[in-house]
Amino acid sequence: MSPRYPYPTRLSDLDLSDILASPANSDGSPANNSETLKMWWPSSHFNLRPALSERVSEFVKRSAASTVAAAAEGRGGGEQNAIIDALEFTRWLGVYYNIACVLFPIGVFVIRKAAGRIKGYKKAQRKKNKEESSDSDSRSFKNGNVDVSVVETASTASGSSASSAIIPAEIDSDESKPLLHNSSSSSKLPWYTLLYRRIKGFLTYQRPNDARGRVIPHNSILIINQLFFWTSIFLSIYKIYYPLDMANDNSQLRFFLLADRWGMIFTMNQPLNFILAAKTSPIKYLTGWSYEEHLIVHRMVATTSHVASLIHFAGMYVVYRMFIARTGQSFMSVLSRPDILFGVVSFVAFWIFGFTSVDEFRAKSYEIFLATHISFATLAMIFLYLHHPAARIYVVWSFAIWGIDRLVYRAYNKRWSADGVVQVLDESTLKVTIKNFGGSKKMKWEPAGHVFLTVPGWTRLQAHPFTIFTAPVGYDLEGNNIDDANEKEMVLVIRRLKGFTDALYGMGDEQGRIKVVVDGPYGSEHARGSLKDCQKTLFIAGGSGIAVAWPLMCEIIRREMDKNKNGKGGKRRKIVLVWIVHHEHHLNWIEQDLEKLEEVKRTMPREFEIEVRKFVTRGVNGRRPDLRKEVTRVVEDEDGVKVHGRTGVLVCGPDAMMREVRTIGRDLLWEGKDVEILAEKFGW
Structure with missing residues (x-):
């Protein structure tokens, strides 16, 4: 809370006698006396600018005076209280945002995943009890001098006489079911099961690409993205444009609050944006999202942030035209203020790395995408920290998430130096076999995991992602145990495209040997x-x-x-x-x-x-x-x-x-x- 402009009270508790008794301006409005009606703007950096804050206070006082006059005529005074309600909601916007946009949607998927785990555990327990019961029955048969064994033998053309004693594989092992299944009855499902599967089918469906050829996510993740986006819009306008009254000067105050809230939403999005971008994101493990779904949600949060920054930037320019321009200050004089200039730099940096993150640009120039994504994102967050004191806690949390993921977890636990062998398979494909991983512990990965590959001899600044083709030890067809002493070779099958993969195609000595740095493995369960x-x-x-x-x-x-x-x-x-x-x-x-x-x-x-x-x-x-x-x-x-x-x-x-x-x-x-x-x- 700003000590200069503390929180306003409601009309019923507000003593307006000093306002009405103060000298009037030439247009009949109450004179500017910021100590008479005390204001507090919960996040806006305009608290630090008396020229604007006094102008805002003047509009509020004018509204208060008109409200008193309306109350004297029996027309009520709800408009002033509506503005104060909007201020109250803005004050607690951070709490509402974290509940509606972060905790609730993630909590739903966490509960869903936990319920699935519990269901799977109960199913495993029933299976275990059934096997123990079967073993007990088998022992009781043997104790009773009865030893029954059934041997299934595949029938052959030369042994057709033995086939009549074979139990057909199509017979269900559950003896409680009839031998002859009724196809008509088995095809009927309970209405709730059919409804569940149809809803699941709707969520699975993926619409065709849009007019620009962009891929539309499947319905389930599309609904999540739309809910997040529209919830952000709801939080930005709630109690500001309800009730809507464009006939009085409060409409300008409402616009000020709207631009202010979008700036808050942009800032509060950043920790969520960073944690979704992290390769070791806990959200991925808590929710059970696939790697694709996790990435799409990250892009949606980033898109919402771009929209929020644009509305905040444009809105604050309109606020300048509404409030500051009347005081005679030029736009360049306001723009040259350090806090405003820092905000503009942050806005431009954020949009530069946003532009280079679109699918078309990333597919054609992955190296430029990666470089701008990291450098300009860092630049944008630094200047956001300098732009406004209220943003600093969110910037600190964002950098803390980045530091834990990139510097602490990945640099010390996910980085390996190894030997690689490049083998050309055909004109468009190559295979990289990686072995001799450095470090005291063995390199282990999960099926369908991926790594980021760097070749120091070519460049140390580029790390490109590739899916691991080989099944890991303990999950392969070789029969090796997970704790085998020998470390397994990692094989990457790579398509030859422009840039790094094209250079990799011709790397290595006569035997194709190169030194590589592996960052990973990563993946989703x-x-x-x-x-x-x-x-x-x-x-x-x-x-x-x-x-x-x-x-x-x-x-x-x-x-x-x-x-x-x-x-x-x-x-x-x-x-x-x-x-x-x-x-x-x-x-x-x-x-x-x-x-x-x-x-x-x-x-x-x-x-x-x-x-x-x-x-x-x-x-x-x-x-x-x-x-x-x-x-x-x-x-x-x-x-x-x-x-x-x-x-x-x-x-x-x-x-x-x-x-x-x-x-x-x-x-x-x-x-x-x-x-x-x-x-x-x-x-x-």
Whole structure:
């Protein structure tokens, strides 16, 4: 609270006798006496400028005088109280913002994730109790001199006489269900289940690109973004333009409050903006958002900040025209004040790195995007700190978040020096194998994680993100344990584009050896956690999108391999990989891995089905797959082992492919199918 202009009281508690008794101006308004009607502006730096503050006080006093006259005539005095209500709300805007825009939306997803964890834990406990009960029954049979064993043997053409004793794989293991399923009754779902899946389908759907070709997020994240944006607008106008009365001078005071609030919203957005931009953001783990969703929300907060800064900047210029210009001060004299000048520099810096962050610019010049994003964001925050004292706490929190993420956590725990080998796969693709990580602890990562790669011999100022293609130790098809002594090599499959990747294409000595610095690994557990409870899994990868699909696929297969090894396997599972590439020689990227997969398939029980479908879109025999047919074939068990349960569909590739799969998923969910659509996008 400013000691010069403390908080105003309401009309019912305000003694206006001094105002009405004070000398009047030539236009009949009360004379300017800032000590008569005491003012407090909760955030505005105009508290520090008597020329403007006295002018504002004059407008308030004029309104107060007209209100007294109106009250004397029996017309009430609610307008003055409305302005004071707006001031009161502005005073507590920080609290309302943090509750409405930060704590509430994040809390909803935290509760949702916690409920899912509790549900999964209870399901695991029921499964464990069922297995213990089964083991107990088995021991009781043996104690009673009865030893029953059922052996399933795959039927062959030469052994057809034994096939009659085989239990068909299609029979459900639950003996409480009838052997002959009633298709009509099984297709009927409770109304609440159907409603839930249709709502889920609506949230999964992704609309086509807009007129400018920009990708529209899927509905669930789009709703979150829109709620955040419109909540910010509501907080900026609440109690300022209600009730709206443009016939008196209070309309100018309302405009002053509006511009002031947008400046507050811009400032309060910054800690949230920084924590969403952090690679080790706790919000990602608390909410269960995917990396793509987390990034889209960050961009929405940044967009709202740009809108807020623009309205605040333009609004304060209009305030100058309303209040300061009447005092005879020129615009340049006001602009030359240090606090105003600092605000202008912060505004310009914020918009420069905002412009270089758009999709088109980032895709063409990632190096410039990264450099301007860091440098101009730092510059904008420094001058925002100097612009106004009320902004300093938010700037300090933003820098604290950045420092903990970048300097403390990433620099000491996520930075590795290693040896790399560059291998050219074809004219548009290269493979980088990284090994010999420095440090006393081993390099570990999760399936579908990513790292930022720097080549000191080329430049130390650029770090580019790439998805880790190799499945980590303990999740691969090799059967290695997590605590194995040998550290696993990390493989990156990289598309050759302009800039860093083009330079990387020709790096290395005769053997392609280079020194690299690895920042990471990073990633999200969203896809892994969602696929864990799916009995059928379909992976759709477009080109280098195989780098996301392959390690996740290996994790599921490895989990079943370990269960089978421990005698707990035999449950029906189906895994299908649909890989779409431009040219046939692209299939050689993972030729050895696919050969290893064939070896693993021969060791797995027949209830566990693994299928790889490869499509080449260009060339003499090129053709594109019918994705709707491919997805429906797995969801509805049109061939192969019949598996009942949820189907997880993970897609990674071009935007058009991801949008098509989301649309297919929406249609299947609308029909009541139990489908989980997961999209992993290359977006940084």
